Amino acid sequence: MGKNTKISTADLEEIFVDRRDVKFWKKEGLKHSYLFWVRAMLSRDPVSVERPRISTASIGVDVSVKERKDIYELLAKCFDVPTLELIKNLTDGSFSDMLRCLNVPEGKKLILDTGDLDNEEALDVLKKEYTGLFFDTYLPFIPPYESIYRGEKHVMSKYTRDVDSFYRKIGLGVESDMPDHISHECEFVSILCEKELNALKETEKEGYRVMRNEFLRNHLLGWGSMFCSDLCVLAKSDFYKGISLIGKEFFDLEYNLVCSR
Structure with a gap:
């Protein structure tokens, strides 16, 4: 479904069972179709149609396991609730070294331009934006869940269950949120990278590497770039604008490295 495609009532009735959903998306769908997740809600198979666009800046670049972690x-x-420690670590510039493999000068500059975000008042502002971006009850907002971006129309879908099964393979679980929250998926890949780095046997390293690439192909890289594109559109602060640019560039790079081989 394109950004300006007209949505008919008949189409919506084929997608949604509840008449209230049909009425809601008839009104809101076209208005907010600039967001990928909205188009995913109104399409049966959106991801197969709209694959991530590979950044030309990413071509020819490789990433070490430590950099990935x-x-x-x-x-x-x-992508989780902002903390004071995170803000301090980002705004003092110490994060720049770990991003040297990415060509995102604008994203890095926006993060640094957040300036004096090292106090509770400024942190409260970012927390409010976080809530508004990801958990508002009125459009436009961005649900941070793979199941929605993959066109499942609801959380706790087959994608959610499969993500949870990946976590449990290495003894992890999520208690207070959906497993397919983008923060949890990123953390899981980071943990797999750490386990690969710490493994003593090459067979163990290979096992974690295979699991990581399988998870990236089947899950995170199928929606992470689109999530960041939506975030860039709605973000108001330099912080979230910068993170969206950094995230998109990295997911595009990973897609080029992992899914195109």
Whole structure:
């Protein structure tokens, strides 16, 4: 479904069972179709149609396991509820070294331009934006869940269950949120990278590497770039604008490295 495609009532009735959903998306769908997740809600198979666009800046670049671990860990923290420690680590510029493999000068500058975000008042502002971006009850907002971006129309879908099964393979679980929250998925990849780095046997390293690439192909890289594109559109602060640019560039790079081979 394109950004300006007209949505008919008949089409919506084929997608949604509840008449209230039909009425809601008839009104809101076209208005907010600039967001990928909205188009995913109104299409049966959106991801197969709209694959991530590979950044030309990413072509020819490779990423070490340590760089992957650090960047996925950073993204996991940035896509979660903001903390004072995170803000300080980002704004003092110490994060720049771990991003040297990415060509995102604008994203890095936006993060640094957040300036004096090292106090509770400024942190409260970012927390409010986080809530508004990801958990508002009125459009436009961005649900941070793979199941929605993959066109499942609801959380706790087959994607959610499969993500949870990946976590449990290495003894992990999510208690207070859906397993397919983008922060959890990024954290999981970071943990796999750390386990690969710490494994003593080459067979163990290979096992974690295979699991990581399988998870990336089947899950995170199928929607992470589109999530960041939506975030860039709606973000108001330099912080979230910068993170969206950094995240998109990295997911595009990973897609080029992992899914195109």
